[in-house]
Amino acid sequence: xxxxxxxxxxxxxxxxxxxxxxxxxxxxxxxxxxxxxxxxxxxxxxxxxxxxxxxxxxxxxxxxxxxxxxxxxxxxxxxxxxxxxxxxxxxxxxxxxxxxxxxxxxxxxxxxxxxxxxxxxxxxxxxxxxxxxxxxxxxxxxxxxxxxxxxxxxxxxxxxxxxxxxxxxxxxxxxxxxxxxxxxxxxxxxxxxxxxxxxxxxxxxxxxxxxxxxxxxxxxxxxxxxxxxxxxxxxxxxxxxxxxxxxxxxxxxxxxxxxxxxxxxxxxxxxxxxxxxxxxxxxxxxxxxxxxxxxxxxxxxxxxxxxxxxxxxxxxxxx
Numbered sequence: 092x093x094x095x096x097x098x099x100x101x102x103x104x105x106x107x108x109x110x111x112x113x114x115x116x117x118x119x120x121x122x123x124x125x126x127x128x129x130x131x132x133x134x135x136x137x138x139x140x141x142x143x144x145x146x147x148x149x150x151x152x153x154x155x156x157x158x159x160x161x162x163x164x165x166x167x168x169x170x171x172x173x174x175x176x177x178x179x180x181x182x183x184x185x186x187x188x189x190x191x192x193x194x195x196x197x198x199x200x201x202x203x204x205x206x207x208x209x210x211x212x213x214x215x216x217x218x219x220x221x222x223x224x225x226x227x228x229x230x231x232x233x234x235x236x237x238x239x240x241x242x243x244x245x246x247x248x249x250x251x252x253x254x255x256x257x258x259x260x261x262x263x264x265x266x267x268x269x270x271x272x273x274x275x276x277x278x279x280x281x282x283x284x285x286x287x288x289x290x291x292x293x294x295x296x297x298x299x300x301x302x303x304x305x306x307x308x309x310x311x312x313x314x315x316x317x318x319x320x321x322x323x324x325x326x327x328x329x330x331x332x333x334x335x336x337x338x339x340x341x342x343x344x345x346x347x348x349x350x351x352x353x354x355x356x357x358x359x360x361x362x363x364x365x366x367x368x369x370x371x372x373x374x375x376x377x378x379x380x381x382x383x384x385x386x387x388x389x390x391x392x393x394x395x396x397x398x399x400x401x402x403x404x405x406x407x408x409x410x
Contacts, residue, residue: 105124105133106133107126107128107129107131107133108131108133109126109128109129109131110126110128110129113126113127113128114127115127115133204240207240207250208236208237208240210250210251211233211236211240211250211251211253211254212233214250214251214254214255215229215232215233215236215254215257215258216229217277218254218255218258218274218277218278219232219258221277222258222269222273222274222277224262224267224269225265225267227265228258228261228262228265228267229261231261231264231265232254232257232258232260232261235257235260235261235292235296236253236254236257238295238296239253239257239292239295239296240253242295244291244294244295245288245291245292245295248284248287248288248291249280249284251278251279251280252278252280252284252285252288253288253292254278255274255275255277255278255280255285255288256274256285256286256288256289256292257292258274259271259274259285259289259300260289260292260293260298260300263300263301263303264300268303268307268308270303270308270345270373271285271286272345272373273373276373303344304334304344305330305331305333305334305344305345305347305348305351306327306330306331306348307344308345308348308372309323309326309327309330309348309351309352310323312348312349312352312368312371312372313326313352315371316352316356316363316367316368316371317361318352318355318356318359318361318363319359319361321359321398321399322355322356322359322361323355324395325355325358325359325394325395325398326348326351326352326354326355326356327351328393328394328395329351329354329355329386329393329394330347330348330351332392332393333347333350333351333386333389333393334347336389336392338385338386338389339382339385339386342381342382342385345372345373345374346374346378346379346381346382347382347386348372349368349369349372349374349378349379349382350379350382350383350385350386351386351393352368352372353365353368353379353383354383354386354387354390354393354407355394356368357402357407357408358394358398358400358401358402358404358407359399359400359401359402360401362402365379365380365383380410383410384409384410387407387409387410390404390407391404
């Protein structure tokens, strides 16, 4: 097989000088780029960014160690492809010095940027797992975090607070909204700190997040309460009408949503207590009771047409 004379620099366009239009074939085992027309090796030592594989078929150990080396991680500054070469700290009195492997494992061999991004990646992964979210939301959250990190506008803020704010935005962008209270429940920081980060992030990435409404969470809450679709639709309608009629001024959307679910369930055969609703929505019983009292006088205006009442309006609980 013929070989090209001078080796081409990495990063430049590689093609066969005799067949420039030919589609080159990559020989992964040798790391060569080969012209299929004449067999000319036009590029060598191609870096494989995939995982490294090695077999341990004769190993007596019960653990599977076949896979070694991770894939390229675009989240990290180095792409997770950096090789760290150092010496092991010697015994006392020896002239050999260097960074010990134990210290390297703790992050001594990583750049400061990669250490921060690795920690943030772990925080994001943990929060996504606790909220039972999808991989697409995790990836979007990481993209947002790295964009904000590179802008260096949130210096001094805790990375996990920034990650929590990014996760809130990612959920909204993926049409899988989560409330601030839910985000705070899986974060180590209070709502106020995450809210500050959220406002700055909106300015950095120059995007607007649609305000959270009372109906954004109805489907998930009603499903968790095992309420049928007619009750779910009634709860959404009640919440929307309560907001449009301004029946609960100053009340947060979660308390209005919880009161709407409670009212709809009490009018149906699948009745739920305030405690059952509160445990799912994350609102105290007393908060639901106060919001429900504000909605109760206008109950005849809140239900959708055609709703099948099991309990008539005049027999609904007053609090």
